[in-house]
Amino acid sequence: MPSKRRLTVAVLFGGRSGEHEVSLRSALAVISAMDRQRYEAVPIAITRSGRWELCRDALSMLERAAPRLAGLGRAGIPVCLLPYPARGKLATVANGAVSLGRSSLGGAFPGRIDVAFVLVHGTYGEDGTLQGLLELSALPYVGAGVLGSAVGMDKDVQKRLLREAGIPVVPYRALTRDQHRRDSALCARHGAELGYPVYVKPNGLGSSIGVSRVASARGLGRAVAEAFRYDLKVLLEAACEGREIECAVLGNREPQASVPGEIVLGRGRAFYSYASKYLAPAGATTRIPAALTPRQTARVRELAVAAFRALELRGMARVDFLAAPDLSRLFVSEVNTIPGFTPISMYPKLWQASGLPLERLIDRLIQLALEEHRERAQRSFVYLGRNRPRAGSR
Numbered sequence: 001m002p003s004k005r006r007l008t009v010a011v012l013f014g015g016r017s018g019e020h021e022v023s024l025r026s027a028l029a030v031i032s033a034m035d036r037q038r039y040e041a042v043p044i045a046i047t048r049s050g051r052w053e054l055c056r057d058a059l060s061m062l063e064r065a066a067p068r069l070a071g072l073g074r075a076g077i078p079v080c081l082l083p084y085p086a087r088g089k090l091a092t093v094a095n096g097a098v099s100l101g102r103s104s105l106g107g108a109f110p111g112r113i114d115v116a117f118v119l120v121h122g123t124y125g126e127d128g129t130l131q132g133l134l135e136l137s138a139l140p141y142v143g144a145g146v147l148g149s150a151v152g153m154d155k156d157v158q159k160r161l162l163r164e165a166g167i168p169v170v171p172y173r174a175l176t177r178d179q180h181r182r183d184s185a186l187c188a189r190h191g192a193e194l195g196y197p198v199y200v201k202p203n204g205l206g207s208s209i210g211v212s213r214v215a216s217a218r219g220l221g222r223a224v225a226e227a228f229r230y231d232l233k234v235l236l237e238a239a240c241e242g243r244e245i246e247c248a249v250l251g252n253r254e255p256q257a258s259v260p261g262e263i264v265l266g267r268g269r270a271f272y273s274y275a276s277k278y279l280a281p282a283g284a285t286t287r288i289p290a291a292l293t294p295r296q297t298a299r300v301r302e303l304a305v306a307a308f309r310a311l312e313l314r315g316m317a318r319v320d321f322l323a324a325p326d327l328s329r330l331f332v333s334e335v336n337t338i339p340g341f342t343p344i345s346m347y348p349k350l351w352q353a354s355g356l357p358l359e360r361l362i363d364r365l366i367q368l369a370l371e372e373h374r375e376r377a378q379r380s381f382v383y384l385g386r387n388r389p390r391a392g393s394r
């Protein structure tokens with residue numbers, strides 16, 4: 001750490017997506033595990049309607065709300081970040097007026113934020129939009145940048161980049177709402193080409209929302225209509241059923257992979273649905289490390305790092321795989337740039353099993369955020385002339 005002063009870490013959680021409640025559990029776990037000697041946590045709840053509220057008493061509020069997966073009530077002082085470098089200062093919002101700094105709040109208000117730890121999953125948290133605001137306000141933040149976050153939430157663009165890097169992805173077709181309106185039989189042709197069963201899913205969501213397994217052409221229309229409720233683009237994917245392996249990646253330009261883990265579905269569960277993830281505790285369990293040969297383990301880790309690099313990710317990501325039971329087929333399914341940090345979440349558990357407990361994982365992520373920010377701050381945005389030293393070499 002560069003200084004002895006405690007770093008002020010804004011922990012952003014909640015948010016407008018369907019994963020609001022999961023985010024509360026992640027925030028509770030991260031804030032509880034943060035080393036108080038080194039960090040001062042500044043918890044900022046983003047409500048379902050998108051307001052930012054500084055919580056004075058976040059831990060007890062989260063302890064009440066998180067186990068029941070309840071939403072947040074009014075959490076605290078309305079705050080916001082300004083879209084320009086304001087020395088890490090939060091602005092307060094009162095009666096429609098924005099003012100920078102302490103205003104009338106005195107000591108309860110943090111002087112400045114050193115780094116942001118975003119734990120908002122899905123749309124408006126994980127997709128590059130929030131990262132864009134953090135860039136504009138010149139705050140270092142944990143995790144992927146604008147580009148990596150956006151690509152991480154766009155399954156179609158993500159697969160194209162992975163394929164270009166020689167990383168195996170399942171055969172799939174993308175279908176836009178416009179194409180579907182113009183030619184409603186196109187999806188049936190896609191289905192026939194891919195062969196059934198196919199998985200139909202919205203291009204840009206998470207938590208298995210809108211995902212269907214379609215056994216034959218008969219069920220396709222309904223599944224496509226369901227997925228189009230959530231997005232303007234829908235994917236049809238050939239099925240790769242058998243095993244679901246996950247691997248955690250940590251680092252910036254020299255990323256490291258954890259031991260792989262495995263999702264084991266409960267009996268009678270066709271796939272890792274929203275219900276198996278959050279509603280039915282017995283819907284799925286995890287096996288860490290995954291039951292793989294050393295050679296299979298090495299392959300998974302190598303592909304996880306390759307995917308992280310191909311998608312230009314930073315900080316952290318969980319890379320999910322679909323595989324045949326004997327791993328004769330192994331595909332990168334998707335990446336998650338803000339993985340869950342709940343006590344049962346794979347990302348922290350995989351690092352724990354790899355020798356990095358949560359408290360040290362948090363240290364490392366904050367350090368990586370500061371390093372990345374320093375690297376990026378060295379860029380010049382003005383023309384320096386041909387014969388002058390290049391930006392960064394001064």
Ligand SMILES: Nc1ncnc2c1ncn2[C@@H]1O[C@H](COP(=O)(O)OP(=O)(O)O)[C@@H](O)[C@H]1O
Pocket residue numbers: 170199201205206207208209211237238239240241244270271272273320322333334
């Ligand atoms: N092509 C596929 N073959 C087999 N199972 C799939 C396929 N696509 C999705 N699934 C199942 O659906 C789940 C959710 O799909 P996924 O693409 O991971 O969406 P999300 O981003 O919502 O997590 C996966 O965990 C897996 O169980």
Ligand SMILES: [Mg+2]
Pocket residue numbers: 207208320334
């Ligand atoms: Mg998934």
